[in-house]
Amino acid sequence: MRTINVGLIGLGTVGSGVVEIFRKHTDDFRLRAGVDIALTRFADRDEGRAAQLGLPEGSFTTDAAEVIADPSIDIVIELIGGIGVAREFVLGALAQGKSVVTANKALMATHGQEVMDAAAAAGVDIAFEASVGGGIPIISPLKHCLVSNEVESVMGIVNGTTNYMLTRMAEDGLDYDSALAEAQAKGFAEADPTADVDGFDAAAKIAILASIAFNSRVVLDQVPTEGIRSLTAADVSYAAEMGYTIKLLAIAQRTDGGVDIRVHPTMIPEAHPLASVNGVYNAIYVVGDSVGETMFFGEGAGSLPAASAVVGDVIEVARHISRGCLGLVGCTCNEELPIRDLAELQTAYYIRVLVTDAPGVLAAVAKLFGDHGVSLASVIQKTDEGPTAEIVYVTHRASERAVRAALAEVEQLDVVDSIGTVVRVEDL
Amino acid sequence: MRTINVGLIGLGTVGSGVVEIFRKHTDDFRLRAGVDIALTRFADRDEGRAAQLGLPEGSFTTDAAEVIADPSIDIVIELIGGIGVAREFVLGALAQGKSVVTANKALMATHGQEVMDAAAAAGVDIAFEASVGGGIPIISPLKHCLVSNEVESVMGIVNGTTNYMLTRMAEDGLDYDSALAEAQAKGFAEADPTADVDGFDAAAKIAILASIAFNSRVVLDQVPTEGIRSLTAADVSYAAEMGYTIKLLAIAQRTDGGVDIRVHPTMIPEAHPLASVNGVYNAIYVVGDSVGETMFFGEGAGSLPAASAVVGDVIEVARHISRGCLGLVGCTCNEELPIRDLAELQTAYYIRVLVTDAPGVLAAVAKLFGDHGVSLASVIQKTDEGPTAEIVYVTHRASERAVRAALAEVEQLDVVDSIGTVVRVEDL
Numbered sequence: 054m055r056t057i058n059v060g061l062i063g064l065g066t067v068g069s070g071v072v073e074i075f076r077k078h079t080d081d082f083r084l085r086a087g088v089d090i091a092l093t094r095f096a097d098r099d100e101g102r103a104a105q106l107g108l109p110e111g112s113f114t115t116d117a118a119e120v121i122a123d124p125s126i127d128i129v130i131e132l133i134g135g136i137g138v139a140r141e142f143v144l145g146a147l148a149q150g151k152s153v154v155t156a157n158k159a160l161m162a163t164h165g166q167e168v169m170d171a172a173a174a175a176g177v178d179i180a181f182e183a184s185v186g187g188g189i190p191i192i193s194p195l196k197h198c199l200v201s202n203e204v205e206s207v208m209g210i211v212n213g214t215t216n217y218m219l220t221r222m223a224e225d226g227l228d229y230d231s232a233l234a235e236a237q238a239k240g241f242a243e244a245d246p247t248a249d250v251d252g253f254d255a256a257a258k259i260a261i262l263a264s265i266a267f268n269s270r271v272v273l274d275q276v277p278t279e280g281i282r283s284l285t286a287a288d289v290s291y292a293a294e295m296g297y298t299i300k301l302l303a304i305a306q307r308t309d310g311g312v313d314i315r316v317h318p319t320m321i322p323e324a325h326p327l328a329s330v331n332g333v334y335n336a337i338y339v340v341g342d343s344v345g346e347t348m349f350f351g352e353g354a355g356s357l358p359a360a361s362a363v364v365g366d367v368i369e370v371a372r373h374i375s376r377g378c379l380g381l382v383g384c385t386c387n388e389e390l391p392i393r394d395l396a397e398l399q400t401a402y403y404i405r406v407l408v409t410d411a412p413g414v415l416a417a418v419a420k421l422f423g424d425h426g427v428s429l430a431s432v433i434q435k436t437d438e439g440p441t442a443e444i445v446y447v448t449h450r451a452s453e454r455a456v457r458a459a460l461a462e463v464e465q466l467d468v469v470d471s472i473g474t475v476v477r478v479e480d481l
Numbered sequence: 482m483r484t485i486n487v488g489l490i491g492l493g494t495v496g497s498g499v500v501e502i503f504r505k506h507t508d509d510f511r512l513r514a515g516v517d518i519a520l521t522r523f524a525d526r527d528e529g530r531a532a533q534l535g536l537p538e539g540s541f542t543t544d545a546a547e548v549i550a551d552p553s554i555d556i557v558i559e560l561i562g563g564i565g566v567a568r569e570f571v572l573g574a575l576a577q578g579k580s581v582v583t584a585n586k587a588l589m590a591t592h593g594q595e596v597m598d599a600a601a602a603a604g605v606d607i608a609f610e611a612s613v614g615g616g617i618p619i620i621s622p623l624k625h626c627l628v629s630n631e632v633e634s635v636m637g638i639v640n641g642t643t644n645y646m647l648t649r650m651a652e653d654g655l656d657y658d659s660a661l662a663e664a665q666a667k668g669f670a671e672a673d674p675t676a677d678v679d680g681f682d683a684a685a686k687i688a689i690l691a692s693i694a695f696n697s698r699v700v701l702d703q704v705p706t707e708g709i710r711s712l713t714a715a716d717v718s719y720a721a722e723m724g725y726t727i728k729l730l731a732i733a734q735r736t737d738g739g740v741d742i743r744v745h746p747t748m749i750p751e752a753h754p755l756a757s758v759n760g761v762y763n764a765i766y767v768v769g770d771s772v773g774e775t776m777f778f779g780e781g782a783g784s785l786p787a788a789s790a791v792v793g794d795v796i797e798v799a800r801h802i803s804r805g806c807l808g809l810v811g812c813t814c815n816e817e818l819p820i821r822d823l824a825e826l827q828t829a830y831y832i833r834v835l836v837t838d839a840p841g842v843l844a845a846v847a848k849l850f851g852d853h854g855v856s857l858a859s860v861i862q863k864t865d866e867g868p869t870a871e872i873v874y875v876t877h878r879a880s881e882r883a884v885r886a887a888l889a890e891v892e893q894l895d896v897v898d899s900i901g902t903v904v905r906v907e908d909l
Contacts, residue, residue, distance in 0.1 A: 070771070074629050074771050077631075077770075078629060078631065081631070082629070084696070084813065084815050085628050085696075085813055086628075182626060188769075188771065188772035188773065188775065189772075189775060190618070190622035190625075190626030190627065190775070190777075193621070193622065193625055193626050194618035194621065194622060194626075197618075197621055197625075197793060197797055198610060198618030198621050198622075198790065198793045199618065199789065199793060200513050200514075200793050200796050200797075201502050201506060201510070201788075201789055201792035201793045201795075201796060202789055203505075203506065203509070268512070268513075326757070326778060329754070329757050334774075341616075341789065342505075342785075343498070343502050343616065343785040343786065343788060343789035343792075344616035344617075344779060344780065344785070344786050344789040344790075345616065345779065345780045345783075345785070345786050346762075346778075346779060346780065347616065347617060347618070347777075347778060347779035347780075348776075348777075348778035348779065349618075349775075349776075349777060349778075350754060350774075350775060350776035350777075350778065351772060351773065351774060351775035351776065352772065352773045352774065352775075355773075357770075357771040357772070357773070358771065358772050358773050360629075360771060361627065361629055361630055361769060361771035361772040362626065362772075364629035364771075365625060365626045365627060365628050365629045367629075368628050368629060369625055369628075372809055372810065373806075373809075376806045376809055377805070377806065378801075378804045378805065378806035378809070381800055381801075381804055381806065382800065385512065385513055387512050
């Protein structure tokens, strides 16, 4: 059996991890995969990376197309990210009959169908375990181990940056800005934290998970997304008083009305397995009709954890190449479930309202909620010093549409200064 | 493509679940596996099962050998358990060129090498995801997703019966007997609970996990095993006071001295992910050199959860048969690591001692520990009413050998009534 040759495009954080794992464990791969696997070609825009990583002379290029066109290469690893040139490289490699391993969540969440179709047409593998949850095995378990289930829901903490920030806010009462500054100082958040704190990173991941779990294509821009910017230390603390933890959850549920999919801060009971997933850790919670509740926990980011998943995929693809069974598990999106409108959501809501006249506001707000059929489970006045008081409402289960309509009117009341925060409460 | 035909031997709890899942989802299997899969033959010693499950006429037999010999059968599911006839059936099916799916932990933990070798010789698949952790994906993630790692440790709560009992002891202060009676009343414990409460079930599972994680064969009788019979409500409560939770952990760690493998009640910090795994839930915690910490959580027993894993294996094997790539991932036990003697263990110990003369015993016991090089982290007198007092010692990290030697002498002291409980404390 000849050696399976692998080309690596993108020598950033995860790419360096892949180089490191190959250096340490190449001999083990032969034993596990039954075939020799060699990382032989490397591409990055930054010429300095070759020297930094001590790559063999002649193995590096700044032109990724060279790696893709190299006839000796069997598997291309794409670790550039984004949906621009990365898409071209992935489609180019597949078109040349090479299998592709990628960690690119944006690509798979946006052009997943195109990429899967291209792999199927070429009769090769496309693998993307690292695109969700870093090193946590979740895509393969869904496609293999849990395949006998109708998955009822898949939800998770899939962004380590925001989970770190929320953990710090909960543990030490930090406000949002301090938590962000700390995360940036520790290298857990980027200088521009938008993709993380506004929930887009999580939205891409849940689109990928939902597509697999429900066998129905969901793309990134179908995911209603709210980030954590509006959360205050008070919200986190009030949640704790009520026995809840606030997590940025990516949620996808199979419902009679279609796929309910969304990303937003969510209050979950402290006893739920997801509630104790803290710091930069991620976890994906899956409920299947046979298996019941399962959860997959681990490091959702970082060089070596993500590289662990990438190299795991490479070894699996190498097994398939060596045994002539590429394309063993392709796209299974053969259902076409509708995406349910977020307005159809039925859940409970935590609503913090800032008012200028607490005694006067209570009856008025209660009436507006009542007019829209929203029943209140609790009303607690939190502060009454200064010109504004803070009132926290928790509703019974109500429709998103009704709550939004009620809040639009509440906001117009003279005695209401502003709606502070609205957090959905899920009694999972 | 012809239909893949499956024969099922053993129509008990898990077998009934397999029948139910096939009834509900056979059409989905075609879409997921790309091939038709049919459950066509059934065997059980109890003739009544055919009628109870409403099996088609002529599909049932009390003679499992008929199913194995049936030339139309491609895959045999073995759900009898044990290492007697089950072993014969599994080896018989493999010898006839049929792939086998089994949930049989005793067989795989005792005769795993023989079974794997027989499958390899026949060029067929042997799959056993359901043998550990019920429906939780763990064997496949270890063999595939995490294959690029050197696994440093794998440990878990892999017995739901004892975890239920320990949870009830912790939550409501139940004593051992009441917790067992409650577990039996709820159907979580058998009339003869030996295999669960004495740790043998967990020992078989950790032998299987260690063999895969470390690529080195470990068999059941190499696993030092202690159950939970000696634990009292007081132990559980004292642990909580110290910030610990007592779990029956199955532990396997790669050490310089070989594989450290054992099953025993263990105090773990409350903040550890395993500490909040309660009730009948199981979880397996894996640390790899690249992936870091991961954990796999779910229902470790029960008809449908275990059947979820069995049918997942069946679908995977059907994919392999239809694509001509059986034997894709066989036995990877190509290392021969020694098993480290339990006496070499270095950990901390919780020791509850019953004494007749508390003031007099303190200096004497401290001296004996000191003589053996065991240093004490804390000594707390818990009760002093009645003829005996209770003293709880917690040691610093010490060797099992030294602690055992010290305790043998402590037990001989006139003022010592008995050694109550010894629980290893792991600051994971």
